[in-house]
Amino acid sequence: MCGICGWIDFERDLGDPDARRELADMTATMAYRGPDDEGTWIDGPAALGHRRLAVIDIQGGRQPMTLQEDGQPALVLVYGGETYNYRELRQRLAALGHRFDTSSDTEVVLHAHREWGREDPCTAVSELNGMFAYALWDAAKRELLLVRDRLGIKPLYYYPTEHGVLFGSEPKAILANRLAERVMDADGLRRTLCSAADPYNSVFRGMCKVRPGHIVRVTREGTQQMSYWQLTDSGHTDDVPTTIGCVRELLEDTVQRQLIADVPLGTLLSGGLDSSALTALAARFDGDRIRSFALDFVGYTENFTPGPMCGTPDGPYVQEVAKFVGTDHTDITLSAHELMEPDVRANTLHARDLPFTWGDLDSSLYLLFRAIRQHSTVALSGESADELFGGYSWFHDPAHVQVDTFPWPGYAVDIARQSLDPGLAEELDLPGYLDEQYRRALAEVPALTGPASADPHERRMREVCYLVLTRHLPTLLDRKDRLSMASGLEVRVPYCDHRLVEYVFGTPWSHKTFDRREKSLLRAATADLLPQSVVQRVKSVYPPIQDPTYDRMLRTRFTVLLNDRDAAVAPLLSVDRSRALLSATDNIRWVECILTLQDFLTDYNVSLTV
Known part of the structure; x- marks a missing residue:
């Protein structure tokens, strides 16, 4: 697991001192992703940077990694993630004549591209099972490939420039270059x-993500997107x-694969079905x-x-699973004051690079990961x-x-939208924007085939499942990646194995709810591993803190913000509407949205053009 970045400029030799300094600055922004x-690595128009979190082949997996031909670098790779x-x-490639100098998965990816990706890089990427985001420079073709895993577990951004592109695991890496606005x-x-x-x-503005399951090819002529994977109808029988x-x-297969590591490994345990099943399987296969590790709050x-x-607290179930499975268990207990500490909020914002966070849900997850990393x-x-x-009730x-x-x-x-200045709200037309994005997503849904296609409810649930996997899930995966990597912790997500996703996505909704409950298939498949x-x-969802102290602290900070006419977020808000909302509702978690936007605009020195 690592952080990658780079700069391609087809009209410049990036070996000059100024360019080297900028590449170093870009790379340094991701020190926590790779401690x-x-x-x-710099050669002519290509400059690549890498920060490494050593997980597999501690000594031999250094990057950028090159594949030599005729004594010269033919392919150069900066890679983040794991190929399970x-x-x-490696065995297949060795049988085809490839020779390896390390035992790392990174070198295998290099050779896979040389063997199977000469004509079509999608062929090489399709061989990989894992979570990854990487950049591959082909010295002979003078082209860059930006590659992201099928579900978008690992992030990768790019920013086209006049003569090339900037890219990075996180926006902050790109923003460290003066070409990015x-x-x-x-x-x-x-x-x-x-x-x-x-x-x-x-x-x-101008910055994009590589879409999950896609490759972005960068040449002198510009950028081109290629899809190597998408959800399809499997005709489940x-x-x-x-x-x-x-x-x-x-x-069983994906958990066994994802236990491979040359460093200490653990599981996140909430006492729910998902994490408990993974923990039980890991305990079976780990030597x-x-x-x-579990999250708890003082007095929760x-x-x-x-x-x-959230109908029941996690604690009692966590303890029962840990005892039943026989894990070496640790509870991480947090307080409201810890969640509101300025450095915790600043670190959470810096980790996510977004003007929107989930407040205490993000802060607690960041602190949980920081403690696990010990x-x-x-x-x-x-x-x-x-x-x-x-699994969600709204399904x-x-x-x-x-x-x-x-x-x-x-x-x-x-509710946060209701705080906006009325003129701005009208200009943004958020209902229209949401509808446009919704229609665009619906147009992608693969048609249902077989007997289930005649059932209107089955057809609608196919749409819902597609929307959730392609629009809702990426936001959760991005959150987990950013907050874990902020502490140099690699979090693996076995339920995102693309083979499992393909199989279950193609399964009729009636199968997924055969016992008239949520997660019927998962429950039946793992019931023998767990306490009844x-x-x-x-x-029960990820637990929010229930200490009223936290809400009081939010109200105080938001009131101060509303009284500050020079606040960066002030031009966007209606003070009167915000005060009325603050008085009218007990659930003020929407305040987190506004406070984070204020911090983001200030800390990132963002220019607003709305």
Whole structure:
């Protein structure tokens, strides 16, 4: 796991001192993504930077890594992530005559491109099973490939320039180059306030993300996008028992693959079905006693108040699973004051590079990862199980399913929009923007085939599942990557294995809810591994802090902001509407959206052009 960046300029030799300094500055922004090593490579129009978190082949996996031909670099790679099937690929490539100098997966990716990607890079990338974002410079062709994994687990941004491109794992790497402007226009503000509607572009003008499952080819003529993977209809014909068995086989295989590491590894354990099943599988396949880690808040279990999406506290279930499975368990307990510490909020904002965060949910996750990093370098997480198997309550609520827009709730953001200046709100036309993005996403949904295609509910649930996997899930994966890598922790997400995603996505909704519950297939496939209390537990979301101290601190800070006419966010807000909202609702988590936008505009020195 690493941070990558670079600069291509087809009209300049980037070996001059000024360019070298800028590349060094770009690389330095990602020191926390790669605390173990750094490296740069420059030749003519190409300059590549790398920060390394050493996980596999600690000694031999240094980057940038080159593949030599005739004594000269033919391919140069900066790579972030993991290729879980690299051992199998290495054997295949060795049988074809390739020779390796290291035992790293990075070198395997290099040779895969040389063997299978000469004519079509999509062929080489399609061989990889993993989470990755990388840049490959072909010295002979004078072209750069920017590659991102199928689900978008690892981030990769690019910024076209007059004579080439800037790229980086995070926007901050690109912004360290003087060619990149720190400008947020109306579209950037729309993406901020409707974050899941278009997760494929940055909030900065001119900056884009490489789409999941895509390659961006950069040549002197410009940039070209190529798709090497997308969700398709599989024509699923397996009955329910066969489907359950296949899900179990795929889970066992992907967990075994993702336990490969030359550093300490653990699991994130919430006491829910997703993380508990992963922990139980990891404990079966790991040769040592697996470590597990859980989040808790001071007094949370004792003073817990049930909510619509959080009916039970995690603590008792966590302890039961840890004992049942036999993990070496650690609870990370946080307080409201820790979440509101200025350096924690600043570090969280800096990690995400976004003018929108989830407030205490982000701060607590950042602190959890920072604490885990004291014990482990790699952690397995249950992210995407809810999106894949239908775990959220709104999957099963006709009012959400049948609504003619994105089906997930966005309460905090909806209220935050009401704080906007009325003239600005009219200009942004957020309802129109959301509808445009929704229609665009619907047009991508692969048609349902087979007997299920005659059922209107099956057809709608195919649309909902596609929207969730391609619009909602990327925001969660980005959040988890940024907040974990901010502490140099690699988080792996086995439920994002593309083989599992392809299989379950193609499964009829009636199979996914065969027992009339959420996550029916996952529950049935892993029930034998877990205590019955966890098997029967109703989905409970990532826990928000319930200490009233936190809300009081938010109200105080927001009131101060409303009284500051020189605040960066002031031109965007209606003070009167904001005060009225603050008085009218007890749920003020929407305040986090406004406070984060203020911090972002100030700390990143962003120019607003709206």
